[in-house]
Amino acid sequence: VAARLDEARRVAIFGGTHGNEMSGVMLVNLWVQNNTEVQRKGVEVQPFITNPKAVEKCTRYVDTDLNRAFTPENLSTLGGGDLPYEVRRAQEINRMFGPKGSPEAYDVIFDLHNTTSNMGCTLLLESSKDHFNLQMMNYIQKSIFPASCLVLLNEHPLLKYSTSRSVAKHPVGLEVGPQPQGVLRSNIFESMRDILKHALDFIELFNAGMEFPPCTVEVFRLSERIDYPRDDNGNIIAMVHPNLQDCDWEPLNPGDPMFQTFDGKTIHYQGSGTVYPTFINEAAYYEKQQAFATTRRESLVASAIRKA
Numbered sequence: 001v002a003a004r005l006d007e008a009r010r011v012a013i014f015g016g017t018h019g020n021e022m023s024g025v026m027l028v029n030l031w032v033q034n035n036t037e038v039q040r041k042g043v044e045v046q047p048f049i050t051n052p053k054a055v056e057k058c059t060r061y062v063d064t065d066l067n068r069a070f071t072p073e074n075l076s077t078l079g080g081g082d083l084p085y086e087v088r089r090a091q092e093i094n095r096m097f098g099p100k101g102s103p104e105a106y107d108v109i110f111d112l113h114n115t116t117s118n119m120g121c122t123l124l125l126e127s128s129k130d131h132f133n134l135q136m137m138n139y140i141q142k143s144i145f146p147a148s149c150l151v152l153l154n155e156h157p158l159l160k161y162s163t164s165r166s167v168a169k170h171p172v173g174l175e176v177g178p179q180p181q182g183v184l185r186s187n188i189f190e191s192m193r194d195i196l197k198h199a200l201d202f203i204e205l206f207n208a209g210m211e212f213p214p215c216t217v218e219v220f221r222l223s224e225r226i227d228y229p230r231d232d233n234g235n236i237i238a239m240v241h242p243n244l245q246d247c248d249w250e251p252l253n254p255g256d257p258m259f260q261t262f263d264g265k266t267i268h269y270q271g272s273g274t275v276y277p278t279f280i281n282e283a284a285y286y287e288k289q290q291a292f293a294t295t296r297r298e299s300l301v302a303s304a305i306r307k308a
């Protein structure tokens with residue numbers, strides 16, 4: 001028997017959560033001008049630039065990372081003009097599309113990101129129990145075949161962060177790369193656009209009453225953050241090894257090359273068992289002390305769903 005879920009009537013598409021990730025910025029600006037491409041029957045779709053100041057400066061953020069700012073503390077703190085720009089903006093976004101965790105919150109928020117890593121198309125999932133999102137991701141994967149789109153699950157108790165999209169009942173991140181910061185590449189732009197199209201089609205079909213049978217979705221569960229080797233002053237003393245560079249989602253085994261020092265020494269991966277690295281050499285993560293993240297593969301079962 002299919003689980004009965006609420007219709008997804010209110011949907012937002014966020015671009016410019018990071019102001020230098022150009023595909024999402026350009027697509028959302030395009031759709032703000034003319035939204036016919038993203039309209040679907042029975043759904044209200046709102047394209048929205050989340051960090052306009054960062055977009056104007058073509059920088060990731062102005063004061064602090066907006067995609068880490070949606071914490072309960074930030075969303076409830078008073079202080080107005082004294083607060084960092086992105087904290088004030090997070091409060092505004094929470095008022096418009098939330099409040100986070102409440103019945104009034106938007107049903108679905110798509111948040112469009114680019115990575116400098118060679119990750120291809122990646123859907124970012126925040127909960128393994130979100131059967132609506134699992135069904136949507138399965139639908140997208142089937143629709144774009146033979147192209148592919150992997151699912152990165154982040155529900156790690158320590159590594160999870162408070163994203164812009166987390167305001168919605170069903171948060172969906174879309175990360176497409178490789179694309180340098182501040183650069184627009186047509187292949188990346190078009191892949192992102194195509195995935196959004198299928199995602200919106202899914203919502204339209206769901207709201208029209210289609211039943212989606214049980215399915216299994218392969219996900220890559222975030223496991224560990226790996227920092228660059230550093231000296232006592234915190235300066236980096238090695239680079240991502242050429243054998244690992246651009247090999248996002250390919251198995252990394254204990255003993256495999258991981259970093260290369262400036263004098264040519266190889267540092268090997270010392271973990272236990274096979275992992276699947278991702279966000280390898282992401283430009284935005286140098287400041288976050290992360291050279292790449294490891295993930296482990298697993299299969300999740302999505303139950304049958306149908307609208308209530």
Ligand SMILES: CC(=O)N[C@@H](CC(=O)O)C(=O)O
Nearest residue numbers: 018067113114115124173284
């Ligand atoms: C490269 C980049 O910005 N990635 C995003 C991933 C996400 O949206 O969860 C971030 O760190 O916020």
Ligand SMILES: [Zn+2]
Nearest residue numbers: 018021113114
């Ligand atoms: Zn981003």
